[in-house]
Amino acid sequence: MLKNKNxxxxxxxxxxxxxxxxxxxxxxxxxxxxxxxxxxEGGQPVDVRGEAVKIAKEMGIWPRLQREKTTLNEIAFLxxxxxxxxxxxxxxxxxxxxxxxxxxxxxxxxxxxLYALTRDEVEYRFGDSIQALEQDEEGVDVTxxxxxxxxxxxxxxxxxxxxxxxxxxxxxEELFERYCGYYVGLFTTDNYLGLADSALWFYSVPGxxxxxxxxxxxxxxxxxxxxxxxxxLTYDYHDLAQQxxxxxxxxxDVGWEIPTFLQKMQAxxxxxxxxxxxxxxxxxxxxxxxxxxDAAHCAAxxxxxxxxLAMMGGYILAGELKAALGNHHSAFSxxxxxxxxxxxxxxAKVKSSANYLVPExxxxxxxxxxxxxxxxxxxxxxxGLWQEWFPKPSTLKNYADSPLPA
Ligand SMILES: Cc1cc2nc3c(=O)[nH]c(=O)nc-3n(C[C@H](O)[C@H](O)[C@H](O)COP(=O)(O)OP(=O)(O)OC[C@H]3O[C@@H](n4cnc5c(N)ncnc54)[C@H](O)[C@@H]3O)c2cc1C
Numbered sequence: 570m571l572k573n574k575n576x577x578x579x580x581x582x583x584x585x586x587x588x589x590x591x592x593x594x595x596x597x598x599x600x601x602x603x604x605x606x607x608x609x610e611g612g613q614p615v616d617v618r619g620e621a622v623k624i625a626k627e628m629g630i631w632p633r634l635q636r637e638k639t640t641l642n643e644i645a646f647l648x649x650x651x652x653x654x655x656x657x658x659x660x661x662x663x664x665x666x667x668x669x670x671x672x673x674x675x676x677x678x679x680x681x682x683l684y685a686l687t688r689d690e691v692e693y694r695f696g697d698s699i700q701a702l703e704q705d706e707e708g709v710d711v712t713x714x715x716x717x718x719x720x721x722x723x724x725x726x727x728x729x730x731x732x733x734x735x736x737x738x739x740x741x742e743e744l745f746e747r748y749c750g751y752y753v754g755l756f757t758t759d760n761y762l763g764l765a766d767s768a769l770w771f772y773s774v775p776g777x778x779x780x781x782x783x784x785x786x787x788x789x790x791x792x793x794x795x796x797x798x799x800x801x802l803t804y805d806y807h808d809l810a811q812q813x814x815x816x817x818x819x820x821x822d823v824g825w826e827i828p829t830f831l832q833k834m835q836a837x838x839x840x841x842x843x844x845x846x847x848x849x850x851x852x853x854x855x856x857x858x859x860x861x862x863d864a865a866h867c868a869a870x871x872x873x874x875x876x877x878l879a880m881m882g883g884y885i886l887a888g889e890l891k892a893a894l895g896n897h898h899s900a901f902s903x904x905x906x907x908x909x910x911x912x913x914x915x916x917a918k919v920k921s922s923a924n925y926l927v928p929e930x931x932x933x934x935x936x937x938x939x940x941x942x943x944x945x946x947x948x949x950x951x952x953g954l955w956q957e958w959f960p961k962p963s964t965l966k967n968y969a970d971s972p973l974p975a
Pocket of ligand 1: 585609611613728732
């Protein structure tokens with residue numbers, strides 16, 4: 570007999586719906602609460618690779634992800650006047666016969682696929698948020714911002730870097746945040762530069778990177794600003810107009826197309842701005858409350874592995890709850906034992922990718938523009954040759970096939 574079947578998940582992005590899917594499949598009864606009034610779209614392309622591919626296949630969404638994927642064919646490095654370096658990924662893939670066993674997909678499209686898969690079977694409460702949590706031996710009393718109160722057996726924080734569940738059950742964000750020294754701003758706009766088929770362009774000035782790319786819809790392009798900022802900025806997380814002003818002031822002295830981008834950003838409805846920080850927390854559970862995805866272990870926006878880790882975390886957490894027949898003590902500790910080593914390794918990669926992505930001196934920019942085309946395919950290009958040539962053996966337990974314990 571399964572215990573602790575009624576589970577509240579806070580956050581409907583990647584980790585939350587993945588977890589909800591697997592919990593439902595394993596016989597639990599998940600409810601998802603999402604602060605945004607509708608599913609949040611937006612964000613740049615993210616990768617579903619490695620173990621996350623196996624999970625997506627098992628969920629039956631792999632064909633859909635392949636249909637929705639964005640294929641990057643070219644990376645170019647620009648200076649004020651011209652293109653100074655280029656990587657032809659299409660040619661590389663063809664030459665090395667890479668089968669591309671992963672997908673790159675817009676973050677919002679991935680969230681939509683996961684939501685569509687679960688929305689008929691899982692209760693979603695949009696436009697609400699947990700306001701208070703009180704747990705005892707038997708369950709957790711939850712008060713929502715809407716005023717409603719309900720009791721659940723377990724509560725999961727899948728609510729990202731600024732998780733409310735983590736704040737309520739574990740302590741203030743500052744206790745667990747490792748600031749990486751950068752901020753990121755993203756939005757989409759019309760492809761007025763006429764970017765060709767899936768090209769990614771980098772334009773750097775010291776400490777400020779701008780990355781643009783054409784989206785699947787060829788009429789649109791994504792703009793991503795990443796800038797170095799020695800100390801943390803103070804601003805209201807919910808005030809997008811303030812965040813746009815902040816970003817504009819940081820890029821006010823930058824040339825090329827930046828003034829036009831900043832102007833277009835003012836009208837963008839999908840603008841997203843956030844700090845590049847990691848979350849490091851000694852233990853991912855507190856009694857009946859547990860964290861998953863960025864809420865537990867954000868590896869920082871720059872790492873690009875957040876979605877893969879979020880899908881894996883959701884799958885492993887649900888799988889361990891199934892294996893323990895819902896006993897949260899053993900399930901939560903097994904989830905952590907299985908998954909933490911992988912997360913720790915991903916978090917360690919962030920500093921080197923940040924240094925490379927946002928060069929700080931004219932010399933470092935020169936190196937990025939001219940040596941990048943030689944080095945990048947091996948290090949960071951989606952489906953980097955290295956990973957394709959030397960794939961790691963899978964360590965993921967097959968929770969899906971193992972029969973439900975009697
Ligand atoms: C709009 C958006 C754009 C992004 N763009 C990129 C990108 O371009 N590149 C990249 O690498 N990563 C991006 N990310 C982060 C990326 O989605 C995560 O790193 C990764 O997928 C892990 O997902 P997650 O589900 O753990 O957390 P997140 O994707 O951060 O999702 C957390 C969810 O919880 C919700 N939430 C927050 N607070 C509350 C609350 N109090 N109550 C209820 N719900 C709450 C949020 O609205 C969100 O839907 C973006 C995230 C968002 C939300």
